Every structure is written in C-alpha cells, then in structure tokens.
Amino acid sequence: MRLLWLVFQMRMKRQLAYQTAAYAGIVTQIVFGLVLVAIFAAFYPNGIKAPMTLPQVTTYIWLGQAFFAMTPYSVFPDAELREQIRDGSVATELLRPVDLHSLWMARTLASKLAPTALRCLPVIVVATLFAGMHLPPDIPSFLAWLLSTIGALVLISAFIVLMILTQFWTVAGDGLSRAVPGIAAATSGQLVPLALLPDNIRVVFEWLPFAGMVDKPYAFWVGTRPVSDLPFVLGHQLLWTGVIIVAGRMLLGRGLRRLTVTGG
Amino acid sequence: MSTTKTGINIDAVSRSYRKTVGTVFNRKTTTIDALRDVTFQIPSGALVGCIGPNGAGKSTLVKILCGILKPDSGTVNVNGREPFSQRQEHVRHIGVVFGQRTQLWWDLPVSDTFALLRALYQVPGHRFDVRQKLLIDRLGIGETLNQRVRELSLGQRMRCELAAALLHEPDVLFLDEPTIGLDAEAKLAVRELLRWLQQTGDVTTILTTHDLQDIEAVADRVLVFGNGSILLNGSLGDLRSAFGNTKVIRIATDSPASHPAAHLAKAIGNEQTFTFDPAQISAADLLAAFAAQAVIHDVEITDQSIDEVVARMYQHHRGESK
Numbered sequence: 001m002r003l004l005w006l007v008f009q010m011r012m013k014r015q016l017a018y019q020t021a022a023y024a025g026i027v028t029q030i031v032f033g034l035v036l037v038a039i040f041a042a043f044y045p046n047g048i049k050a051p052m053t054l055p056q057v058t059t060y061i062w063l064g065q066a067f068f069a070m071t072p073y074s075v076f077p078d079a080e081l082r083e084q085i086r087d088g089s090v091a092t093e094l095l096r097p098v099d100l101h102s103l104w105m106a107r108t109l110a111s112k113l114a115p116t117a118l119r120c121l122p123v124i125v126v127a128t129l130f131a132g133m134h135l136p137p138d139i140p141s142f143l144a145w146l147l148s149t150i151g152a153l154v155l156i157s158a159f160i161v162l163m164i165l166t167q168f169w170t171v172a173g174d175g176l177s178r179a180v181p182g183i184a185a186a187t188s189g190q191l192v193p194l195a196l197l198p199d200n201i202r203v204v205f206e207w208l209p210f211a212g213m214v215d216k217p218y219a220f221w222v223g224t225r226p227v228s229d230l231p232f233v234l235g236h237q238l239l240w241t242g243v244i245i246v247a248g249r250m251l252l253g254r255g256l257r258r259l260t261v262t263g264g
Numbered sequence: 265m266s267t268t269k270t271g272i273n274i275d276a277v278s279r280s281y282r283k284t285v286g287t288v289f290n291r292k293t294t295t296i297d298a299l300r301d302v303t304f305q306i307p308s309g310a311l312v313g314c315i316g317p318n319g320a321g322k323s324t325l326v327k328i329l330c331g332i333l334k335p336d337s338g339t340v341n342v343n344g345r346e347p348f349s350q351r352q353e354h355v356r357h358i359g360v361v362f363g364q365r366t367q368l369w370w371d372l373p374v375s376d377t378f379a380l381l382r383a384l385y386q387v388p389g390h391r392f393d394v395r396q397k398l399l400i401d402r403l404g405i406g407e408t409l410n411q412r413v414r415e416l417s418l419g420q421r422m423r424c425e426l427a428a429a430l431l432h433e434p435d436v437l438f439l440d441e442p443t444i445g446l447d448a449e450a451k452l453a454v455r456e457l458l459r460w461l462q463q464t465g466d467v468t469t470i471l472t473t474h475d476l477q478d479i480e481a482v483a484d485r486v487l488v489f490g491n492g493s494i495l496l497n498g499s500l501g502d503l504r505s506a507f508g509n510t511k512v513i514r515i516a517t518d519s520p521a522s523h524p525a526a527h528l529a530k531a532i533g534n535e536q537t538f539t540f541d542p543a544q545i546s547a548a549d550l551l552a553a554f555a556a557q558a559v560i561h562d563v564e565i566t567d568q569s570i571d572e573v574v575a576r577m578y579q580h581h582r583g584e585s586k
Contacts, residue, residue: 091332
C-alpha cells in the first residue's frame with residue numbers, strides 16, 4: 001500500500017514535469033467535448049422520447065472528456081513496461097523483492113490516475129460553467145459515482161496489466177493495441193452511452209467488463225441509473241477485476257517460466 | 265534469517281539454450297551450451313573479476329546467481345540461499361548494477377528512486393538514513409541527489425546506480441561492466457568504492473568487465489570464462505604465469521637490431537618493440553645481443569599487458585576447442 005502511494009506520487013511528479021502536456025490534454029479534451037456535444041445536439045431527435053435527455057447526454061460526454069485519461073483508450077499507457085517485456089529486460093524486474101503483478105498494478109493504477117487527477121477538475125469546471133454539463137442530481141448519486149469510479153479504475157488497471165502481459169507472446173503488440181481500444185470504446189459506452197443502444201445489444205454490452213469501466217459509473221452521475229443499483233455495479237466490477245487478475249497472474253506465471261526456464 | 269555468510273558455492277552447474285532458426289516450414293533447433301559443468305567457490309567478502317569473450321557464459325552465470333535464470337543441472341548456493349527457488353527472499357539480499365541499463369527513474373530526481381527502493385526493500389527508516397548518508401558521502405553525490413536522472417552525466421549516474429544497489433545492505437553485489445564508457449575520474453571513483461567495500465569486508469562482489477584495469481585495480485581473484493567453461497580461477501599472477509610470462513622490451517637504437525628469440529612486435533623509426541620469453545633468454549642476454557649490433561639510446565622492459573595476456577588466452581582456447 002505504501003509502495004502504491006509512492007509509485008503514485010512519482011507518476012504525479014512525472015506528469016507535473018511535463019506541464020505543457022497537461023495543459024494540452026485539458027485543451028484537447030475541451031475541444032473534443034465541444035465537438036461531440038455539438039454532434040449529439042444536432043442529431044438528437046427532437047420531441048422523440050429517448051432513454052436519455054439531451055442535457056443528460058451532454059453531461060455524459062463531458063464526463064467522458066474529464067475522465068478520458070482513465071479510459072482504456074490506450075492499452076499500453078506505460079511504454080517503459082511494454083518495452084521491458086519486449087526486449088527481455090523485464091528480467092531485471094525480477095531482481096526486486098516484490099510480487100510483480102502487484103507492482104505492475106500499482107504502476108498502472110498510478111499511470112492512469114495521475115493524468116486523470118490533473119485533468120478532470122478543470123474540464124468539469126469549464127464544462128459546467130460554459131458548456132451545459134450538470135452536476136450529479138444528489139449526494140447519494142455522487143457517492144455512487146465516486147465508488148464505482150474507483151471500481152472502474154481498478155478494473156481498467158487490471159485489464160491493462162493483462163494486455164501488457166500478452167506482450168510475452170506477441171512480439172509487437174500493435175495488433176492488440178489497435179483492436180482493443182476500438183472494442184473497448186464501442187462496448188464501454190465511451191463512444192455512445194449504452195442507454196442509447198438497442199436493447200438486445202445493450203444487454204450484452206452491460207455484461208462485458210468494459211461497461212464497468214465507463215458507462216456504469218457515468219450513469220450514476222448523469223442520473224440514469226438509480227443509486228440502488230450500486231451493489232450490482234460494484235459486484236460486476238469486482239467480479240471482472242477478479243477474473244482478469246487471476247488470468248493475468250496465470251499469464252505472468254507462464255511468461256516468467258518461459259523467461260527463466262527457456263531463457264526468453 | 266536464511267542468510268549465513270558462506271559465500272558463493274557453485275557445483276556442476278550447466279545451462280543450455282535452445283535456439284530455433286529458419287522459417288515455419290524448415291525449422292532447426294540448435295542447442296547452445298552457455299555453461300558446461302561449472303564448479304567453483306567464492307569466499308564471503310571476496311571481490312572476484314569475471315572476464316571472457318562475449319558469449320562465454322558470464323552473463324548466464326550472473327543471471328543464475330541472481331535467481332532469474334534456472335540452471336539445467338547442478339547446485340547453486342549463495343550465502344545459504346538457493347537463488348532460483350527462493351528468488352524473492354534471495355533478491356532482497358543482493359545488489360545489481362548493469363552498466364548499460366539504469367535502475368533509476370529517468371524523469372525524476374535521484375532521491376525519489378532512493379525513496380522507492382527504501383519502500384521496495386522495506387528498509388527501516390533510521391537504518392536507511394544512516395546507510396544513505398554514508399553512501400552519499402563515499403560517492404560524493406550529495407549535489408546530484410536532487411537532479412533529474414536524465415540530466416546527469418554518465419559518471420554521476422553510475423555513482424548513483426552504485427548507491428542505489430547498496431542502499432539495502434546486500435551481502436552480494438553483482439556489477440556488470442560498471443565502468444563502461446566512464447571517464448577516468450568516474451572510473452577511479454567506482455574502483456575506490458569497490459576497494460572500500462572490500463575493506464568493510466562483508467559484501468561478496470562479482471564484477472564482470474572487459475576492462476582489465478578494473479580487475480587489476482580491485483579484484484582479489486579472476487575467473488576467466490571461455491565457451492561456457494572456466495578456463496582459469498585464480499589470482500592475476502596465476503593468469504600471467506599460466507599463459508607464459510612474456511615480457512616486452514623496447515629499444516631505441518641508431519640502426520635496427522634483431523635476435524631469434526625476440527619477436528618483433530612493432531618498429532617505428534629507430535624504435536623497436538620485441539616480445540620475449542624470459543625462460544628462453546634472459547633480459548640481460550638479450551640486451552647484450554642487441555648492444556653488440558647497434559648503439560642503444562634507450563631501453564624499457566615491461567610485463568606484457570594484462571589485455572594481451574587475456575587476448576592470447578582466448579586465442580589459445582579457441583584453437584583448442586576447434
């Protein structure tokens with residue numbers, strides 16, 4: 001836990017070291033948000049009874065921009081780690097007296113949380129003041145959003161560690177790094193809120209792990225999901241996190257055996 | 265604690281790699297023996313230099329000793345620990361420096377890496393502070409501590425790497441080419457630290473290098489590797505005498521001289537350099553023979569450099585294994 005805190009602090013410092021990147025990120029997110037909001041507003045059926053109102057969709061889009069750095073848009077946020085596995089220098093990580101999966105989880109959590117923490121507030125403030133974003137309907141909704149966002153962060157990190165681990169087998173990893181964000185964007189609700197999808201597709205997507213990364217927490221903030229759903233949402237996130245961590249540990253074990261027994 | 269200072273004991277360790285070459289349809293698997301039946305002991309606290317041509321098995325051995333590579337056969341014991349099967353416990357007590365790779369966080373000040381290492385190795389606070397201060401003073405890195413790693417010169421960085429590898433008070437230290445690319449001053453600083461470690465006496469150090477001056481300066485013993493075997497395990501003196509105690513004579517004369525027992529190595533103007541075997545002809549006799557042929561203005565007689573001794577050893581070994 002202390003290690004996680006330290007790793008996080010360092011990632012934060014590292015982010016702060018590149019201030020231009022942080023400002024650029026905020027500006028990019030705001031511009032993208034404006035464009036997306038305009039698109040949805042233009043196409044939003046006037047007078048038709050949709051599952052979400054336009055202000056709700058707008059808020060949803062702004063959440064997506066505020067927390068963009070957290071979403072699995074990139075499955076390899078930690079280029080260093082990816083490179084290490086690729087060139088085999090990951091062996092030196094074995095020289096540390098820690099459990100590798102936990103260390104990598106900490107690193108990934110930090111590398112997702114640090115840029116998010118820097119960018120989310122300015123985007124929320126600007127969008128709420130000038131661009132039609134709404135705050136959560138009440139305090140319980142906000143708390144439900146907060147808890148499920150933490151759940152989402154852990155789930156996303158576990159998933160990314162799993163993706164990084166596939167590098168033990170696929171040399172380049174470009175295939176995955178292009179395919180997976182697409183799948184994730186479509187099924188997580190990052191592209192279009194799941195509530196707006198046809199029911200038969202939506203039901204399937206709701207069960208996939210990606211919905212727990214984006215759509216489920218956002219729905220609490222927007223108010224399209226009752227707070228009473230919180231146990232189910234957390235359960236869904238926790239279950240997938242568990243499955244993905246177990247799979248990751250198995251993959252890591254096999255990868256390391258390959259590395260230490262066959263010499264990579 | 266499973267740590268008893270028994271040094272490093274390697275008994276009949278072998279390790280081979282399988283290498284697959286060719287296309288999907290025409291695959292051939294060849295086996296490369298990186299280590300063949302290697303046996304040796306290193307007493308606790310010794311500083312041993314490992315030399316050998318690239319691909320001779322040095323890195324394989326170091327990886328096995330670190331616990332990140334599993335030997336195919338044989339037993340490995342490092343201060344009472346079996347590195348591979350007890351890896352997590354083992355690595356807590358070892359320090360590693362790779363000259364060509366950094367373990368410091370590139371974008372952050374050196375002190376942040378130190379703080380991270382403290383957490384990783386769970387070193388108690390006050391103990392860490394004392395140790396850190398000692399190493400900082402020893403290596404003279406007080407001012408570099410708050411600089412970002414990427415802003416450091418290679419020499420400064422290597423000092424920090426050494427400190428990072430020693431913070432958790434390891435009982436074994438592995439150094440892989442720690443002086444590669446360093447300027448003279450930084451090299452001397454590294455060597456000085458190694459000598460200090462030797463004096464304090466409880467860190468067993470394995471130094472792999474191609475820089476034989478490092479070994480001459482600090483090592484108690486030398487392990488010479490060739491083709492997966494140990495060609496020599498002994499002192500530098502043993503190394504010299506094992507491969508002919510060749511001497512070098514340089515003379516400056518008014519006209520060229522020669523002698524059948526002296527091999528001309530180099531001639532620049534009137535300055536000639538010969539190598540000779542003192543068992544065949546003594547330096548005095550050789551000099552007398554030269555003096556009979558020409559007027560000698562200047563003479564210098566030296567031992568063959570350790571580089572040349574080792575180069576000859578490799579050549580000799582390659583000839584044998586063919």
